[in-house]
Amino acid sequence: MADSDPDRRKFLQIATCAIGGGVGLVVAVPALQLISDPAGKQTITSPSAPFDLGPAERFRVGEPPRKIEIVAPVIQDAWTAARDVVLGAAWIRRVGPGANEIDARSATCPHLGCAVGWDAARGNYLCPCHDSRFAASGDKLTGPSERGLDALPVQIVEGRLKLTWERYRTGQSTKERL
């Protein structure tokens, strides 16, 4: 009887495990590969051209920062091509009378990514999640954030404000583009 030979039994056990393991790998590897596919891709894309935010002169010296939604005319989100999608918001403020003296800050908190609001009573920015405060200039005041609000690249072209939308890694002291 086969059962009586321990060497043979051992061999059969190893063979069973080896074949079973091999089959298991062939099932698991493609499934894991598929699930991790989006991690290595830009799954949400929008045109990289700067967004037109209207005439630059509508921002005046001395006014508090204004929150402007950044609306992409078209984005591709995995399988969908959608129009007029809000990507995020920027706080815009004129810092001086010169044509180019406009400052834009991402409304995404550099701490852990909550949306930063303007506290009109105190004249500075407040992130509601963990109470980080930022000066009107964007500099960090108090709270856990390790850096000030991220400046977004802006340009004035023929009197119109053009803003380049970017995202940055949160939770660190240096500004790093994503």
Added chain:
Amino acid sequence: MVNPVTWLRERTALTATAPGTIEGGASVAYVFGTVLVFLLLVQGITGAALAAFYSPSSTDAWASVAYVQDQAALGWFVRGLHHHGGSAIVVIAGIHLVQTAIAGAYKKPRELVWWLGILLLVVVLAWAVTGMILRWDQEGYWSNRVEVGIAAGTPIIGDQIQKLALGGNDYGNLTLTRFYALHVIVLPVIVTLLTIGHIVLARRHGTTPMRKRAAVRRWPHQSLRDVIAIAIVFAILIAFVVSSGGASLAAPADSTQPYDARPLWYFRWLFELRELAGSAEQLVAMLAPAVVGGFLVALPLLDRGSDRAVRSRALWLGGLVGILGVIAGLTLMSFVRDGNSPELAERIAKAETRAHRARTLAKTYGVPATGGADIWSMAPMWRARTLYAQRCASCHDEASKDRKGPILAPGHKNRAWITAFLQEPSGDRFWGRTKLAKTEAAMKPVELKRPELDDVVELIYAEGGAADVDPAKRARGVTLFESACSDCHSLAEGVSGSGPNLAGTGTRAHYTSFMSNPKSGVHMGADNSEMPRFDEELTVVERDAIAEYLVWLRTATKADLDALGPL
């Protein structure tokens, strides 16, 4: 050091239910149950991976499946495994059933094991049906319509079944969400519970040995046979997936586009039976599965003796073989019938072209947020080309038999076109087919010779707003225009003459204006144009889209036009 295996055994007390022994020795006949468990696990794993991509909404479903199929790494393979794995389950379950029947393993006291098995088979078949609709393509959509239609024919409760299945009065978001819930939560839980019950009972009773041999331990003797069988079945499955390129995906579901809906292959026999039954199809569709199911359920009650010898059970086994034979025969007939129809082959080829086009568009441009059925609108200049095909082509397209006006084709109003036109305005491709061409009012060929002719051409070409104008030639053209053309034509905005005003001819604005009212004094004039006004038939946006397309034609070639792809 504690041995982790021992540790776990002690803590879980699992030793008590260790694999145990098999009466009469290990056998290949016993592998099928284990293979089925393996295939179910494959469905679970591939299903979980697919669910991480799938979006059960009528606007997104097809798009998300197309994304997995055509864009995600190995998506086609995982989806193929899931789809063909379902078929493999039906095949192996069939073999398992026949093997069990031959062994007489449904006899007392194993009736419950047998009945649980039959129930499992039914649930698994229903499971596949709930999966087919999820892809929301033509194939899944139309085959589901037929299936739900059959269910709706059930006396008394049919209407309620239909409303419940669709989640209301028609196919939409709620249809998908509920089939999705059935497919990924309800049925998997039911199948798991039934499978556990089936296995626990089967283990309690042990196998029904066909031969007298010594018992062996299940592990590793039977396990090795199981795992080899698993490897073989899986290898065949993979070969099938790879050779077929995975599961099919037709064009997005579209309730206005007819499609030759066919059920999954294991329902083909019912499809054929309905075809043969003619007006009795509804009755047959209900009765045939009931007869087959009834026979299987009744088998342990009919074949009661304790004798397991095949010969003494010839009647009942013969009945089973007969039923399977009829099913196989009907299935074959259905496929042969389809295979013999050239019209069907043509329609299938057309549907495949549409599917390919839809998937190419989805991969290149994404699917519009309004849903898969609008995928065609993602084609470049789709609106303009569709309108052109509907409203302009019959009078203006080279291929049209009833053409009445000038041909609108790549190169329209480029230098070569203008040159040829000036030399022979009533040529066939220009005004030749208009009534105007045969009258006194028709434009006469321009008698200028090169290089003067080229200068006039440059002037008119410049009106179209092209970037590559030669200013010197154009300037010379102005003088020549004065002497040769200005009797009939003007280049000053808004001035009418006996011929069309040429200011801005070839620009988007000019085309839009011309389309709006060709009979206007600045264009052809009231008496010289057969072309209808389009200012009320087409919206501003539509006219502008066509105009944009016509401007594009100027610099396009035939190859560019073909590259836009079909509509």
